Amino acid sequence: MKITPYLTFDGQARDAFTRYHQLLGGELEMMTFAQAPEAEHFPAEHRERIMHVCLSLGDFQLMASDTMPGDPACGGGTYEGIKGCSISLHPGSIEESQRLFDGLAEGGQVVMPLEKTFWAERFGMLTDRFGVSWMINCEQA
Structure with a gap:
């Protein structure tokens, strides 16, 4: 599946x-x-x-x-945006994480800055200018 x-x-x-x-x-x-x-x-x-x-x-x-x-199949034209879900990306480097985070955040809203966490070398969350929620999770330096 x-x-x-x-x-x-x-x-x-x-x-x-x-x-x-x-x-x-x-x-x-x-x-x-x-x-x-x-x-x-x-x-x-x-x-x-x-x-x-x-x-x-x-x-x-x-x-x-x-x-x-x-x-009616599309909500009757009463579009309310994308809610309750995030697309999670797992780049292989800190540099790639930063590039993706900055590119997706352009014109959007940073929810959590991209930074080191206890589970990842870099993790950050944002909503892009199109209303899509993203998480960037880089587990390796």
């Missing part, structure tokens, strides 16, 4: 995943509602929203989509 985090955005999926791809690398695949086989069923003003995006990093994936305003 495989578990893959799937995030939901309100029109920011393209920007968020473009940024994550810049910071994390990997392979990025993105599809808009306009590219769907029955695109005409979606409101024209929302067809450039992301229907599905996948960032593949080795054996791991992070996926997402944008909500479609007014769709």
Whole structure:
């Protein structure tokens, strides 16, 4: 079995995943509602929203989509952000930890600064500018 985090955005999926791809690398695949086989069923003003995006990093994936305003399956367009979950990254060095932390924190909010803890060489928590909560945990110097 495989578990893959799937995030939901309100029109920011393209920007968020473009940024994550810049910071994390990997392979990025993105599809808009306009590219769907029955695109005409979606409101024209929302067809450039992301229907599905996948960032593949080795054996791991992070996926997402944008909500479609007014769709009951998407909360009826009452998007409240991403809550109750964090994406945890485990870089192999302090330098990589700092690079990722700084990049994700840009325009966001630091919850706990990246620092040495009793369980890790570096650990920090933040919410990025897209509302996604991240934890950076570097266990090795």
